[in-house]
Amino acid sequence: MNRRLFLRNGSLAGVALTTWSLNACAPETKEAEAAAGSGEAAPDAFELSEATVAELQEMMKSGRHSARSLTELYLKRIEAIDKNGPKLNAVIEVNPDALNIADTLDKERKAGKVRGPLHGIPVLIKDNIDTHDQLQTTAGALALAGHKARQDAFIVQRLRAAGAVLLGKTNLSEWANFRSTRSTSGWSSRGGQTRNAYILDRTPSGSSSGSGTAVAANLCAVAIGTETDGSVVSPASCSGIVGIKPTVGLLSRTGIIPISATQDTAGPMARTVRDAALLLGALAGVDAADAVTQESTGKASSDYTTFLVPDGLKSKRLGVEKNHLKGSSDAVPLLLAALEVLKAQGATIVEIELEKHIDLLGEAEYDVLLYEFKDGVNKYLSTAGAAVKTVADVMAFNTQNKAKAMPFFQQETLEAAHKTEGLTSPKYLAALKKSHQGARLALDNALRTDRLDGIVAVTNGPAPCLDLINGDSWKGPGFSSPAAMAGYPHITVPMGLAHGLPVGLSFVGGAYQEGPLLTLAYAYEQAAKKRVAPQFLGPFVG
Numbered sequence: 001m002n003r004r005l006f007l008r009n010g011s012l013a014g015v016a017l018t019t020w021s022l023n024a025c026a027p028e029t030k031e032a033e034a035a036a037g038s039g040e041a042a043p044d045a046f047e048l049s050e051a052t053v054a055e056l057q058e059m060m061k062s063g064r065h066s067a068r069s070l071t072e073l074y075l076k077r078i079e080a081i082d083k084n085g086p087k088l089n090a091v092i093e094v095n096p097d098a099l100n101i102a103d104t105l106d107k108e109r110k111a112g113k114v115r116g117p118l119h120g121i122p123v124l125i126k127d128n129i130d131t132h133d134q135l136q137t138t139a140g141a142l143a144l145a146g147h148k149a150r151q152d153a154f155i156v157q158r159l160r161a162a163g164a165v166l167l168g169k170t171n172l173s174e175w176a177n178f179r180s181t182r183s184t185s186g187w188s189s190r191g192g193q194t195r196n197a198y199i200l201d202r203t204p205s206g207s208s209s210g211s212g213t214a215v216a217a218n219l220c221a222v223a224i225g226t227e228t229d230g231s232v233v234s235p236a237s238c239s240g241i242v243g244i245k246p247t248v249g250l251l252s253r254t255g256i257i258p259i260s261a262t263q264d265t266a267g268p269m270a271r272t273v274r275d276a277a278l279l280l281g282a283l284a285g286v287d288a289a290d291a292v293t294q295e296s297t298g299k300a301s302s303d304y305t306t307f308l309v310p311d312g313l314k315s316k317r318l319g320v321e322k323n324h325l326k327g328s329s330d331a332v333p334l335l336l337a338a339l340e341v342l343k344a345q346g347a348t349i350v351e352i353e354l355e356k357h358i359d360l361l362g363e364a365e366y367d368v369l370l371y372e373f374k375d376g377v378n379k380y381l382s383t384a385g386a387a388v389k390t391v392a393d394v395m396a397f398n399t400q401n402k403a404k405a406m407p408f409f410q411q412e413t414l415e416a417a418h419k420t421e422g423l424t425s426p427k428y429l430a431a432l433k434k435s436h437q438g439a440r441l442a443l444d445n446a447l448r449t450d451r452l453d454g455i456v457a458v459t460n461g462p463a464p465c466l467d468l469i470n471g472d473s474w475k476g477p478g479f480s481s482p483a484a485m486a487g488y489p490h491i492t493v494p495m496g497l498a499h500g501l502p503v504g505l506s507f508v509g510g511a512y513q514e515g516p517l518l519t520l521a522y523a524y525e526q527a528a529k530k531r532v533a534p535q536f537l538g539p540f541v542g
Contacts, residue, residue, distance in 0.1 A: 076096065143397040272525070
């Protein structure tokens with residue numbers, strides 16, 4: 001399988017069809033095309049539109065709002081534009097306990113106890129993350145419909161301890177888009193198709209599609225996604241928001257339905273770098289049940305906002321992926337403009353060629369994911385209390401319920417994973433050495449040779465059309481794989497609009513360099529100010 005095709009389909013990463021088809025982009029009026037190309041957001045009457053965590057805290061501190069009233073507003077927003085109106089379909093389930101949680105936190109505030117910057121802040125999380133409450137955890141799969149986790153995921157424990165209001169769960173590409181080689185990002189058999197908030201017949205990308213769309217559309221303050229290769233940064237890029245894919249080991253994976261033990265991680269998704277940094281600090285922590293997190297001891301921060309300085313680009317050396325500076329993609333002029341912003345802020349730009357080394361590792365990465373998916377999912381299901389206990393059970397369920405579980409694409413990726421022998425296989429061990437160590441070597445060499453503080457590139461090009469029949473079809477540059485395969489941090493920040501569709505700028509660095517990368521990303525964000533709220537435009541061809 002071609003690695004780029006696989007990753008773009010999966011972005012390692014329903015809504016009933018209306019009078020226009022999701023199988024091909026349809027033309028829109030000249031007025032809509034003009035609005036999409038203008039880069040100017042239409043006024044949003046929603047009271048909390050684009051509100052930051054700090055602004056929400058100030059509202060609660062002043063008494064203008066409470067955690068309950070904020071939660072009520074976001075729930076009404078979900079009902080108005082996610083379930084009705086443009087029907088974004090980003091939220092797969094709202095939390096029936098959300099208002100009770102908010103009431104408890106309001107009582108604490110009234111008593112003088114404020115747990116921290118997330119106290120009373122409504123948060124949405126991806127539906128592959130365990131919560132021990134009334135919410136289901138299904139990875140979007142009908143095979144897991146009705147499954148309720150026996151305990152909170154470790155990061156959910158951290159989230160609750162920080163005082164966040166768990167608003168609900170977001171839709172995703174089913175099984176984090178590890179089911180078919182021609183899947184459609186943002187579609188799940190349980191949740192249907194999530195839409196791009198900017199132009200409704202464009203892909204939201206995946207697999208954290210719902211989290212990206214929800215943050216972009218102001219359905220929550222911040223959200224959590226998960227990534228194996230691109231599943232946080234790609235939907236963040238396509239949704240015009242900030243996404244952080246941390247170093248593997250900074251955040252626990254306990255209680256998250258897995259793909260890869262060596263590449264999986266959760267990550268914050270927010271409208272600003274500051275809010276993403278706040279959420280990252282709240283989630284980070286050593287978990288005895290996830291041995292990899294032991295490596296973060298002494299390397300993590302409980303407050304990543306300390307790294308946010310406006311002049312953080314001064315005297316920094318940044319490598320830019322040479323291949324992203326050319327070609328016909330609408331992302332290229334946006335990258336060239338972003339480089340001028342970086343230089344104006346004091347950064348030195350050095351051209352590098354990293355992708356040509358990473359491309360040689362793609363087939364090995366795919367083999368690693370197949371082996372680790374089967375091992376990880378079988379272990380998860382064996383103790384989850386779900387009706388299905390193995391990958392084989394999931395495949396059998398899908399076959400028996402094909403009309404509902406597989407109406408558009410099949411499960412050839414599950415089938416390939418099921419055929420793997422186990423993690424002692426020489427083929428697996430060789431593939432792991434090639435992909436993981438090879439990616440680290442390539443990144444480390446690039447950073448060291450040119451004395452770089454970070455690497456910048458196009459996160460991915462503008463979102464293509466949704467196509468439930470043929471699957472995703474991406475064109476242009478993309479940069480999720482180097483950091484994903486190495487297990488290194490990757491931050492994406494809005495870089496601008498191409499025909500009304502957002503494109504992100506990637507910042508990649510070495511292991512546990514989240515803080516320095518946040519410095520770079522924040523300084524760029526503050527200088528460029530490219531976040532534009534969506535207008536929920538109907539179909540149009542740019």
